[in-house]
Amino acid sequence: AQSVTQLDSHVSVSEGTPVLLRCNYSSSYSPSLFWYVQHPNKGLQLLLKYTSAATLVKGINGFEAEFKKSETSFHLTKPSAHMSDAAEYFCVVSDAGNNRKLIWGLGTSLAVNP
Amino acid sequence: DTGVSQDPRHKITKRGQNVTFRCDPISEHNRLYWYRQTLGQGPEFLTYFQNEAQLEKSRLLSDRFSAERPKGSFSTLEIQRTEQGDSAMYLCASSLEGPIGGQYFGPGTRLLVL
Numbered sequence: 001a002q003s004v005t006q007l008d009s010h011v012s013v014s015e016g017t018p019v020l021l022r023c024n025y026s027s028s029y030s031p032s033l034f035w036y037v038q039h040p041n042k043g044l045q046l047l048l049k050y051t052s053a054a055t056l057v058k059g060i061n062g063f064e065a066e067f068k069k070s071e072t073s074f075h076l077t078k079p080s081a082h083m084s085d086a087a088e089y090f091c092v093v094s095d096a097g098n099n100r101k102l103i104w105g106l107g108t109s110l111a112v113n114p
Numbered sequence: 115d116t117g118v119s120q121d122p123r124h125k126i127t128k129r130g131q132n133v134t135f136r137c138d139p140i141s142e143h144n145r146l147y148w149y150r151q152t153l154g155q156g157p158e159f160l161t162y163f164q165n166e167a168q169l170e171k172s173r174l175l176s177d178r179f180s181a182e183r184p185k186g187s188f189s190t191l192e193i194q195r196t197e198q199g200d201s202a203m204y205l206c207a208s209s210l211e212g213p214i215g216g217q218y219f220g221p222g223t224r225l226l227v228l
Binding site: 032034036042043044045046049090101102104105106107 | 147154155156157159162170205207216217218219220221222
């Protein structure tokens with residue numbers, strides 16, 4: 001069965017410093033992996049997705065994530081945080097790789113300090 | 115913008131009343147999903163449709179909940195005899211069949227049961 005673990009429930013960074021949000025997954029299949037962002041009182045937005053193509057995936061707003069099969073990880077990074085990046089971030093794995101059902105992490109709350 | 119839309123955005127109702135929410139997916143997407151999200155949690159899967167067929171229902175979806183997608187386009191989620199525990203954000207998402215796309219979410223309907 002698929003599962004996903006977000007290793008940090010809260011991350012705080014200063015504006016202009018790098019962001020690292022950690023995610024590990026467990027899957028019996030070749031997984032599809034996603035990162036979603038949710039700003040306060042807003043809907044969920046797809047940041048990026050990995051679907052067995054390039055292992056380094058670039059998303060919107062300068063975010064990227066690297067799929068590492070040997071480490072079963074899919075960490076989200078950004079070189080320089082912006083105040084507008086403050087939000088909740090969810091790491092997600094798809095069920096059996098067919099996009100039928102998503103298995104969600106518990107989320108990481110990112111705070112960006114001026 | 116041809117993203118996923120949901121109506122209403124907010125609903126306040128009294129316990130025991132029935133409520134109905136509507137979701138309009140992205141037009142070329144044949145899959146439609148309903149989720150529920152409570153404060154500080156990730157989305158919980160409720161049900162999904164492929165075209166007009168409801169293919170999976172979560173055990174979270176009690177007999178008071180029913181969802182339809184009669185023509186394979188928009189969907190409705192009805193909650194009968196609402197309870198205070200039904201208060202949550204109800205999210206709709208749509209996708210293309212297969213692992214490539216990821217699910218795209220609407221802004222959600224926030225339900226408050228008094």
